[in-house]
Amino acid sequence: xxxxxxxxxxxxxxxxxxxxxxxxxxxxxxxxxxxxxxxxxxxxxxxxxxxxxxxxxxxxxxxxxxxxxxxxxxxxxxxxxxxxxxxxxxxxxxxxxxxxxxxxxxxxxxxxxxxxxxxxxxxxxxxxxxxxxxxxxxxxxxxxxxxxxxxxxxxxxxxxxxxxxxxxxxxxxxxxxxxxxxxxxxxxxxxxxxxxxxxxxxxxxxxxxxxxxxxxxxxxxxxxxxxxxxxxxxxxxxxxxxxxxxxxxxxxxxxxxxxxxxxxxxxxxxxxxxxxxxxxxxxxxxxxxxxxxxxxxxxxxxxxxxxxxxxxxxxxxxxxxxxxxxxxxxxxxxxxxxxxxxxxxxxxxxxxxxxxxxxxxxxxxxxxxxxxxxxxxxxxxxxxxxxxxxxxxxxxxxxxxxxxxxxxxxxxxxxxxxxxxxxxxxxxxxxxxxxxxxxxxxxxxxxxxxxxxxxxxxxxxxxxxxxxxxxxxxxxxxxxxxxxxxxxxxxxxxxxxxxxxxxxxxxxxxxxxxxxxxxxxxxxxxxxxxxxxxxxxxxxxxxxxxxxxxxxxxxxxxxxxxxxxxxxxxxxxxxxxxxxxxxxxxxxxxxxxxxxxxxxxxxxxxxxxxxxxxxxxxxxxxxxxxxxxxxxxxxxxxxxxxxxxxxxxxxxxxxxxxxxxxxxxxxxxxxxxxxxxxxxxxxxxxxxxxxxxxxxxxxxxxxxxxxxxxxxxxxxxxxxxxxxxxxxxx
Amino acid sequence: xxxxxxxxxxxxxxxxxxxxxxxxxxxxxxxxxxxxxxxxxxxxxxxxxxxxxxxxxxxxxxxxxxxxxxxxxxxxxxxxxxxxxxxxxxxxxxxxxxxxxxxxxxxxxxxxxxxxxxxxxxxxxxxxxxxxxxxxxxxxxxxxxxxxxxxxxxxxxxxxxxxxxxxxxxxxxxxxxxxxxxxxxxxxxxxxxxxxxxxxxxxxxxxxxxxxxxxxxxxxxxxxxxx
Numbered sequence: 040x041x042x043x044x045x046x047x048x049x050x051x052x053x054x055x056x057x058x059x060x061x062x063x064x065x066x067x068x069x070x071x072x073x074x075x076x077x078x079x080x081x082x083x084x085x086x087x088x089x090x091x092x093x094x095x096x097x098x099x100x101x102x103x104x105x106x107x108x109x110x111x112x113x114x115x116x117x118x119x120x121x122x123x124x125x126x127x128x129x130x131x132x133x134x135x136x137x138x139x140x141x142x143x144x145x146x147x148x149x150x151x152x153x154x155x156x157x158x159x160x161x162x163x164x165x166x167x168x169x170x171x172x173x174x175x176x177x178x179x180x181x182x183x184x185x186x187x188x189x190x191x192x193x194x195x196x197x198x199x200x201x202x203x204x205x206x207x208x209x210x211x212x213x214x215x216x217x218x219x220x221x222x223x224x225x226x227x228x229x230x231x232x233x234x235x236x237x238x239x240x241x242x243x244x245x246x247x248x249x250x251x252x253x254x255x256x257x258x259x260x261x262x263x264x265x266x267x268x269x270x271x272x273x274x275x276x277x278x279x280x281x282x283x284x285x286x287x288x289x290x291x292x293x294x295x296x297x298x299x300x301x302x303x304x305x306x307x308x309x310x311x312x313x314x315x316x317x318x319x320x321x322x323x324x325x326x327x328x329x330x331x332x333x334x335x336x337x338x339x340x341x342x343x344x345x346x347x348x349x350x351x352x353x354x355x356x357x358x359x360x361x362x363x364x365x366x367x368x369x370x371x372x373x374x375x376x377x378x379x380x381x382x383x384x385x386x387x388x389x390x391x392x393x394x395x396x397x398x399x400x401x402x403x404x405x406x407x408x409x410x411x412x413x414x415x416x417x418x419x420x421x422x423x424x425x426x427x428x429x430x431x432x433x434x435x436x437x438x439x440x441x442x443x444x445x446x447x448x449x450x451x452x453x454x455x456x457x458x459x460x461x462x463x464x465x466x467x468x469x470x471x472x473x474x475x476x477x478x479x480x481x482x483x484x485x486x487x488x489x490x491x492x493x494x495x496x497x498x499x500x501x502x503x504x505x506x507x508x509x510x511x512x513x514x515x516x517x518x519x520x521x522x523x524x525x526x527x528x529x530x531x532x533x534x535x536x537x538x539x540x541x542x543x544x545x546x547x548x549x550x551x552x553x554x555x556x557x558x559x560x561x562x563x564x565x566x567x568x569x570x571x572x573x574x575x576x577x578x579x580x581x582x583x584x585x586x587x588x589x590x591x592x593x594x595x596x597x598x599x600x601x602x603x604x605x606x607x608x609x610x611x612x613x614x615x616x617x618x619x620x621x622x623x624x625x626x627x628x629x630x631x632x633x634x635x636x637x638x639x640x641x642x643x644x645x646x647x648x649x650x651x652x653x654x655x656x657x658x659x660x661x662x663x664x665x666x667x668x669x670x671x672x673x674x675x676x677x678x679x680x681x682x683x684x685x686x687x688x689x690x691x692x693x694x695x696x697x698x699x700x701x702x703x704x705x706x707x708x709x710x711x712x713x714x715x716x717x718x719x720x721x722x723x724x725x726x727x728x729x730x731x732x733x734x735x736x737x738x739x740x741x742x743x744x745x746x747x748x749x750x751x752x753x754x755x756x757x758x759x760x761x762x763x764x765x766x767x768x769x
Numbered sequence: 770x771x772x773x774x775x776x777x778x779x780x781x782x783x784x785x786x787x788x789x790x791x792x793x794x795x796x797x798x799x800x801x802x803x804x805x806x807x808x809x810x811x812x813x814x815x816x817x818x819x820x821x822x823x824x825x826x827x828x829x830x831x832x833x834x835x836x837x838x839x840x841x842x843x844x845x846x847x848x849x850x851x852x853x854x855x856x857x858x859x860x861x862x863x864x865x866x867x868x869x870x871x872x873x874x875x876x877x878x879x880x881x882x883x884x885x886x887x888x889x890x891x892x893x894x895x896x897x898x899x900x901x902x903x904x905x906x907x908x909x910x911x912x913x914x915x916x917x918x919x920x921x922x923x924x925x926x927x928x929x930x931x932x933x934x935x936x937x938x939x940x941x942x943x944x945x946x947x948x949x950x951x952x953x954x955x956x957x958x959x960x961x962x963x964x965x966x967x968x969x970x971x972x973x974x975x976x977x978x979x980x981x982x983x984x985x986x987x988x989x990x991x992x993x994x995x996x
Contacts, residue, residue, distance in 0.1 A: 188878050192908070193819040195781020279779050279822025371778065457878045459908045461970075462817075464785040467978045478978070593978065 040070045050077035050253075051260060056408055063402040071339045071388065071396045076403065078253075078306035078344055079313060082569050085407040088535035089567045092548045097556040102524050103563055104225065110151040110302065111221075112563025113228060114525045116589050120479055121225045122486055123157035126165075126218035126529040126585040128568035132273040133215040134262070137182025141166075142190040143276040143348055144217045149194060150302040153285050154351065156229040156292045157221025160463065161477045162191045164201040164217050165490045165529070165583040169210030171446050171766060176205070179213050181767065187217070188457045193278035194285070197466050198458035199475025202490055202583075205446040208498075211262060211573030216529040218490055218585040222479060229292060231301040233319035233354045233380055238298055240312070240323060240378040241360070243367050244284050244350035248333035250275050251307070251346025261534060262573040280349040280372070287370040288351065296359035303350040309343045311352040312378075313386055317404040322383030327390040331373040339388060339395040354380060414541035417501050423619050423633040430618075430628070430697045435671070436750045438627055438701065442668045443675060443759040445626055450760045453767055467593060471680075473518035473664055478593050485593035487521035489586055494579035496635035499620045501543045501580055505550020506638040510705060512586040513558050514664035517647045518708060520597040520654040521588030526555060528565035528584050533577020535569045543580035544569075551582060557640040558647075560586065597654055599663035601681030606660055606737045607717055608685060610670060612646050612707030613730040616698035622667045623701035636705050642730075643706040649727045650708055658716045658723075665707040671700035673709050674734070675742060679756045684738035696744075711737065770795050770995050773810040775840065777802045777831045782817035782854065782972065789972035790814070793988040802834045811995050812849045813840055815856030817908070817970060827870065827911045828858030837863060849893060849995070850964045854909055857956070857966035866959050866966045867924060868916035873909070874949025880908040882980055883947055885932040885955045885969060886939045892962035894931065898990045902939040903932075903983040905969035907947060907955075912968040914950035914957075924957060931956040931965055 040046070047057035050073060060076050061067055068076060082088060098106035104121055105113035111125035129144025149159045166183055169176045180203075191198045196219070251274035291297060299319065301311040308330070316323040327339050333347070355363060360376060367374035381387070386403070388396040442448055455470035467485060468476035474489035491512045497504030509526065516523045528551060533540035555562055571578045590596050601608075618624050619633025653659050661681065665673045671687075678685055689699055712720050724731050743749040772795040776783045783799065790797040790812075798808045807813060820831035831837070837859075844850045844865050852860035860866045873879060885903050887895050916924065924930060933953040935941045946953045948968075956967025974984030 185877075192878055192880075192910075193779070193781075193822065195818060277822065279819060279824070282779055282781065282819070282822075456881055459878070459880045461880065461906055461908060461973045461980060462781060462785065464788060464973055464975075464979065469980075596978075 042067055042070055042073050047073060051081055052077050056080060063406060064398065071343060072398055074340045074344050075309050075396060075398060078309045079403045080407050084306050084310055086567055087408045088410050088412050088569060089544065090409050091411055092545050096548065096552045096562045098561050098563060100525060100559060100561040103561055106563050107565060110154045110231060112525065112527055113155065114563060114587065115225065116484065116486065119225045121223050121228065122587055123152050123155045123221040123223055124219065124527055124587055125151050125564040126216055126490065126527045126583060127151065127566045128529050128531060129215045129217065130212065130531060130568050130571055133183055134213050136273040137179045138186040139273050139275050141183040141186030141215050143274045144215050145187050145190040146276045146278060146281050146348055147304050148217045148219045149196065149281065150304065152219045152221035153288055154229065154300050154302045155223065156227050157223035158289060159196045159219050159221045161220045161475060161488060162196050162198040162217065163475065163488055163490045163585060165492055167204045167206065167209045167214040167581060169205065169213065170207040171205050173207065173210045177767065183215055184454050184457055190276055190278045192459040194282050195462050197460045197462050197477065198455065199460055199466055199477060200470050200489055201455065202492065203451050203454060206494060206579060208579040211576065212571040212578050214531050214571065214581060216583045218527065220486060220488055220587060227292065229297060229300050231299050231315050231318055233299040233315040233321050235298060236380055236382055238357060238380045239355050239360055239376045240325065240380065241353040241355055241363065242330055242350065242375045242377045243353060244372055245277065245280050245347055246331045246333035246373055247337065247342055247345045248347045249337065249341055249345060252341060252344045261570045274346045274348050276348050283370040283372055284349050284351065287367050287372055290366050291363055296356050296363055297353055298356060299354040301352050303352060305346065307344060307346045313400060313403050315352065315354060316380065316386065317400050320384065322381035322385045322387065322400065323378060324381050324387045325378035327388055329375050329377040331375050339390045412535050412541045413538050414545045415538045417542055417546055419500050420632055420634045423630055425618055427695065431695050433627065433697055435696060435700060435744065435748050439671055439675060440758045441626060442622055442672055443755060444762045445622060446762060448622065448668050448672060449762040451763060452760065453763045467596060468519060468598060472599055473515040474521065476519055476590065476596055483592050485590040485596060487516050487519050487588045487590060489515035490583055491515060492581050492583040494581040495620055497543065497547055497582065498579040499633065499635045501546035502550045503635050503638055505547035505582060506554040507635060507705060508582055508584045509551055509554035509558065509560060510638055510643045511666055512584045513560055513643065513647055514708065516586050516588035517651055518597065518599065518662045518664045520595050521590045522651060523558065523560050523586055523588045525561050525563045526584050526586045528562055528582055530565065530567045531571050531578065531581040531583065532569050533572040537577065540577045547580050547582050554640060558644055595654060597659055597662045599661055599677050599680055601677045601683040601711055601737050602660045604683060604737050604739060606711050606713050608734045608737060609710050609712065610707060610732040610734050611650060611710060611729060612642065613704065614670065614699055614702060614707065614732065615704045616694035616702045617704045618698060618702050621669065621701060621703040623669065636703050638705055645727065646706050646729055649724065649729050650710065653720060653723060658712060658720050659710050660713060661711040663709050665709060667703065669701040669703055670709065675755050677709060678742055678752045679759055682752065684741040684743065684752055685735050686738045687735040687744045690732040770992055771810045772797045772812040772814060773800050773808055774814045774816055775800050775802060775836055777820035777834060779820045779822050780816050780818035782970065785972045786814055786816045789975050789984065789988055792975060794992050800836060802836050804836050805839065807839045807843055812851065813843060815852040815859050817854030817856060820855055820859065828855060828862040831859045832862035841865065844964050847961065847963050852966040853970055854968055857968055858911060860964065860966040865964045866957050867920050868914055868957065870911050871913040871915050872911050873913050878910040879947050883907050883969060884935050884937050884945065886935040886941055888930045888933055889928050891928065892958055892965065893994045894965050894991060896994050898986065900986060902935060903987065904981050905971055905983060906973045906980050907969050909968055912950065913948045914954040916951060921951065927960055929958045929960065930954055931958050932967060
C-alpha cells in the first residue's frame with residue numbers, strides 16, 4: 040500500500056503533521072512507519088496539547104524518588120521502603136465495551152507499577168457515569184464494576200477505595216480511572232531507560248494478537264455515531280496471565296540481569312521499544328518474525344500496533360537469557376529474544392529478511408508535535424441571590440434524607456462488595472471511609488490512599504475546582520491520620536481543540552499546581568485523557584487526584600465511625616454558609632449557577648496539620664472531612680457507621696440552620712474527642728488559630744437538634760443504603 | 770506442627786495462609802504445584818485464589834495438577850487436608866468432598882464478613898472450640914454449594930456439614946445465606962472428617978486491626994488439636 044495524505048488522515052494525523060513526517064524522513068513513510076508515527080504522535084501517547092502546561096506542575100519534594108516520565112511515580116516512606124503509584128484512564132474503551140475496557144484499565148495500571156519492581160498492594164478507582172435515568176447507565180455501571188473486580192480480584196490485589204459519581208455530562212462518555220500502589224525496596228527500583236550496545240531485547244508475557252490495534256488512536260478522538268464499529272480496538276484482558284507475569288517478573292527482578300523494563304501498554308510494542316531506546320539515547324533493532332503471535336499471517340503493521348495485554352519488553356544483560364528464560368518457562372509464559380540495542384539511534388524493524396521500518400527515534404519523540412492550543416479563561420460566576428425565606432422554610436430532616444439518598448452521596452457498598460478488598464491480609468481500612476489503608480506488610484507502617492474529583496466545582500470555575508480537588512484529597516488522607524506525601528493525577532477533559540475545554544484544562548492544571556505546591560503535595564505521575572466528548576458535547580472537566588499518605592504507627596489510624604456516647608463532636612474550620620454549587624443547591628433548589636466554594640490554602644494546610652498533630656497525640660477518636668452535603672451529611676455518615684446518634688446544637692452564627700448544616704465551605708473536618716481531653720484539644724486549636732465549633736455530643740441512636748428536628752439513625756441508614764441496591768436490582 | 774501450602778499458578782491467598790499458619794505456630798512450607806512429593810506434614814492447605822485463572826471450571830485444572838495425586842493419597846491415608854475458597858473448589862473437583870460449587874445466586878462476586886455456625890465439633894478442625902458461631906470473611910464468585918438430594922441425605926446422615934452461614938446469633942436462616950448455598954452450607958467434610966473444604970477465609974481474620982479475630986480462634990484451636 041502506497042501511503043498518501045488521505046491514509047495519514049485516516050490514521051488520525053493532521054495534514055501538517057503528515058507533511059512534517061515526510062520532511063523529517065525526507066521521504067514518504069511506508070504503511071508500517073505511518074502506523075508507528077500515528078501511534079506515537081496521537082494525543083494519548085504524545086501529550087501534544089498538554090505537555091506545555093503539565094511542565095508547570097510541582098513534581099519535586101523531599102520524599103520524591105521518581106516524578107513524572109517513568110512508568111509510575113515513586114516516593115520514599117522510610118526504612119528503605121518506597122511506594123510506586125499512578126492513576127490512568129481507560130475511558131473510551133470502557134464506554135465501548137465496559138467489562139473489558141475497565142478490566143484492562145486495571146491490568147494496565149498494575150503493569151505500570153510492577154514494571155518498576157514493586158508488588159502491587161492496593162487498587163483504587165474513580166468511575167463516573169451518566170445520569171441514573173440514562174438508558175445506558177445501569178449496564179455500563181454493572182459492566183465496569185464487574186470488569187474492575189474481575190481483574191483485580193483475580194490478581195489478588197485488594198481494591199481499597201474509590202469514587203463513583205453520576206452526572207448527565209457523562210451520558211455519552213463515561214470515565215474509568217484506575218490507580219495502583221505498589222511496594223518496593225528503594226534499592227530495587229527498575230526503570231525503563233535502556234543502556235549499553237548490543238544488549239538483547241526480550242519479549243515476555245502473552246502472545247500478540249490482532250486486538251486493540253489503534254486503541255491509543257481511538258482514545259485520542261471524539262465519539263460519533265459509529266462507535267459500535269470501534270469494538271475491535273478494545274483490548275481483551277486475561278488477569279490470570281498477568282498474575283503469572285507479575286510473579287515471573289518479580290522473580291527475575293530478584294537477580295541483577297535486567298537493564299531496563301517497560302510494559303507494553305498504549306501503542307504496544309511501538310511505544311515500549313521506542314521509549315526504552317529514546318531514554319537511553321540508543322537505537323533498537325527488532326526482528327518481527329521473532330515476536331510470539333497468537334494469530335497467523337500478522338503483518339509488521341499489526342504486530343507493531345497491537346495492544347494485546349499482559350506483555351513486557353526487557354533489555355537484559357548479555358548472557359543472562361537462559362537464566363531469564365527458565366523463570367518464564369516455569370510460569371508458562373512466552374519468552375523470545377526479538378532484537379538488540381544499537382548505536383544507530385533509529386528504530387529498525389525487520390520482517391521476512393526485509394527492513395520494514397527505519398525511523399530516527401528523535402523524530403518520534405522529541406520532534407513529536409507540541410501545541411500551544413488556544414484557550415479561554417473562565418470568569419468567576421456571580422453569586423446567586425438565594426431567597427432566605429425559601430430555604431428557611433425547608434425541613435432539615437427531609438432535606439437530609441433526600442441528600443443521603445442522592446446517587447452521588449449514597450452508600451456504594453453494592454460496588455465495593457464486589458471487589459476483594461481484604462486479600463493480602465493487610466487492609467486495615469476498607470472502602471467506605473475517607474481513605475483506604477493497607478499496612479506495609481510486616482511493619483508498623485501503613486499507607487493511606489484516596490482518589491477524588493469534583494467535576495461540578497471544576498465546571499463552575501476550573502481554577503478553584505483544580506485547587507479544591509487537591510485539598511479534598513489532602514483532607515481525606517489527614518482524616519485517617521496519614522501524612523499526605525504526593526499525588527498522581529488523571530486529567531479527564533473534552534476536546535483540546537475547543538477553546539473552552541482547553542481553558543478548563545489549563546486552569547484546572549493551574550489550580551492543581553497552586554494547591555499541590557502550597558501543601559507540599561507534589562505530582563509524581565499521571566495521565567491526560569482528552570476528547571471525552573461525543574460530537575461537540577464534552578464532559579464536565581474532571582481531574583481525578585489520587586493521593587498517598589503515610590501512617591508511621593498503624594495503631595494510630597483513625598476511622599470515621601462515632602465511637603462513644605457522651606464524647607464531644609467538633610467542627611474544625613470555619614463555616615461561612617457557601618451554598619452555590621453545593622449538592623443542596625443542585626438537588627434541593629435545582630440551582631446550577633454560581634461560584635464554587637473558595638479555597639483558602641493557608642487554612643487548609645493549618646487545619647490539616649493541626650488535626651494531624653492531635654491525632655498523633657491520641658486526642659482524636661474519630662474524624663471525617665466535610666465535603667458534599669455539608670456538616671450534617673458528614674455527621675450522619677459518622678452516626679451511621681458507628682451506629683450512634685448525636686445531640687446537635689447549632690453554634691451561634693448569623694447564617695441560618697440550613698446554611699450552616701448544608702453549605703460546602705472548604706477546609707473543614709468533623710472530629711470526636713473525649714470529654715477529658717476537651718480542654719487540651721481546644722487549647723491546641725486556639726493556640727494555632729484554628730477555628731472550631733462545638734457541634735454536640737454523641738448519643739445512643741438519634742440525630743437530634745430539637746423536638747421538631749430529629750430522626751433515628753436506622754432511618755438515616757436506610758435512606759443512605761437503599762438507593763444503589765434498588766437501582767441495580769431493577 | 771508441620772504444614773504445607775500448595776501454590777498453583779493463579780493462587781493468591783497462599784502467602785496470607787503462610788503468614789497465618791506461622792503466626793499460630795505451624796512450621797509451614799510452600800509447595801509448588803509441579804512438585805511430585807509432599808513434604809512431611811500434619812496439615813496440607815489448598816489456598817484461595819484463581820488457580821489456572823478459573824478456566825474450564827473453578828478448581829478443575831488444579832485438581833489434575835502433578836502435586837494433587839500426592840495430596841489425594843495423603844488425604845486417603847487419613848492426613849488432614851484443608852481447602853479454603855478456591856481450595857474448596859479444587860477439593861470438590863477431586864471428589865475428596867461431595868457436591869459442587871456453583872456461581873453465586875446473584876451472579877456477583879461477594880466480599881464481606883459473614884457469620885457461620887459450627888455444626889459439627891467432632892473433627893480435628895473444630896473439636897474443643899469454645900464458640901458456636903464465628904465471624905469470618907468471604908470473597909468469592911462461585912461459592913453456591915449444591916448437591917443432589919441423595920448426596921445431601923448422605924452428608925447429613927454422616928454429619929459431614931462443617932459450618933453453615935447464619936446470623937450473628939447462630940440462627941441458620943435464608944437472609945444470612947450470601948450466595949444461595951443449599952441449606953446455607955459454607956463448609957463440609959469428607960466422611961472421615963480429615964478433609965475440610967470451606968468458602969470463608971479464616972486467614973483474613975487473625976488480627977484486631979483486620980476485619981476481626983475469629984480466624985485466630987480457629988487457628989489456635991486447630992494447632993492445639995493437632996499437637
